[in-house]
Amino acid sequence: MNLLVGTTGFVGGHLVEYLFQQGEISKGVFRKGSHLKIMDTNGVQGMEADLSDHHSLHEAMEGADIVYSLASPMPDSDTGFMGPNTEGVLNLLEVASEAKAKVFVHLSTIDVFGFGTGVATDASPLRPANEYQRAKAEAERLLLEFSKRNEAPRVTIVRAARAVGSRDESLALPLLKMIEAGRVILPPGRKMSFIHPRDIAQAMYKAALGSSKTGGVFMVKSFDSTSEELARALMAAVGKEAEVKRQGMFSGSQLPKYAGEQLRASLSIGEQPSWKELGYAPAYDLKAACEEIAGWYRKEPWVTEGA
Numbered sequence: 001m002n003l004l005v006g007t008t009g010f011v012g013g014h015l016v017e018y019l020f021q022q023g024e025i026s027k028g029v030f031r032k033g034s035h036l037k038i039m040d041t042n043g044v045q046g047m048e049a050d051l052s053d054h055h056s057l058h059e060a061m062e063g064a065d066i067v068y069s070l071a072s073p074m075p076d077s078d079t080g081f082m083g084p085n086t087e088g089v090l091n092l093l094e095v096a097s098e099a100k101a102k103v104f105v106h107l108s109t110i111d112v113f114g115f116g117t118g119v120a121t122d123a124s125p126l127r128p129a130n131e132y133q134r135a136k137a138e139a140e141r142l143l144l145e146f147s148k149r150n151e152a153p154r155v156t157i158v159r160a161a162r163a164v165g166s167r168d169e170s171l172a173l174p175l176l177k178m179i180e181a182g183r184v185i186l187p188p189g190r191k192m193s194f195i196h197p198r199d200i201a202q203a204m205y206k207a208a209l210g211s212s213k214t215g216g217v218f219m220v221k222s223f224d225s226t227s228e229e230l231a232r233a234l235m236a237a238v239g240k241e242a243e244v245k246r247q248g249m250f251s252g253s254q255l256p257k258y259a260g261e262q263l264r265a266s267l268s269i270g271e272q273p274s275w276k277e278l279g280y281a282p283a284y285d286l287k288a289a290c291e292e293i294a295g296w297y298r299k300e301p302w303v304t305e306g307a
Contacts, residue, residue: 007029010197052088074170075111084135107160112126156217162193171259176238184242184243189263191226195221195222199222199284
């Protein structure tokens with residue numbers, strides 16, 4: 001039995017779908033007021049719980065062998081980041097240990113290296129530069145410290161590149177809106193690493209079923225692209241033309257602040273030797289990712305209303 005924490009988020013929803021297609025039985029933790037359609041349509045039993053409430057987590061954890069930890073406020077939200085990513089993650093891990101769960105897979109981000117790195121490698125130092133990045137880095141530290149003291153549950157961390165795919169409201173949706181308006185304005189940047197959320201789901205699933213080593217950290221991506229290449233591939237996929245310009249003093253992009261900073265920083269990762277150990281092979285390249293986004297757009301064209 002899987003327990004998914006963070007099921008109603010962008011990546012969490014894709015993990016729900018991926019596990020359902022693998023024939024996995026899952027429970028999903030949600031907060032009061034969350035939209036539950038993604039769980040209902042993929043056979044996931046919903047459990048209301050709070051990361052700060054041990055009792056509710058114990059109830060949700062009952063019968064779970066594998067815990068997928070994805071809960072975190074989005075970088076551009078005005079919610080505090082440290083609580084959910086430190087006390088919340090540690091509470092979840094402690095309850096998983098008390099409940100005798102076997103595996104704990106946590107989703108992190110290559111942004112823990114900060115925005116001045118350029119290329120992230122296993123040897124790169126973590127240099128988080130803002131509260132969101134510091135919170136994600138601190139979550140990793142707490143998890144790795146726990147894994148040194150405890151053999152169970154087996155802890156694995158998946159550091160994902162910049163996610164882009166259907167239902168992505170911070171990059172894919174703004175790009176679609178700008179394409180609709182006929183002008184795409186992008187911040188400066190170089191080639192960087194992106195990952196489709198279903199490739200994140202694949203990596204987390206393989207991490208759960210694979211290596212017996214606790215404390216493992218895996219960096220994963222789907223493809224490398226400049227923001228302009230991404231925008232033009234998305235235009236081709238949706239069958240629309242738009243002017244592509246770089247952001248200037250008098251031309252603002254519709255991208256949220258953090259997404260713009262990611263594109264400017266252009267963090268990238270090389271192919272990892274650990275992928276072979278993990279059994280990870282990306283299913284999406286630039287074209288496939290944009291075609292998947294275009295399919296979402298054609299199915300739900302109203303997402304760009306107000307463009």
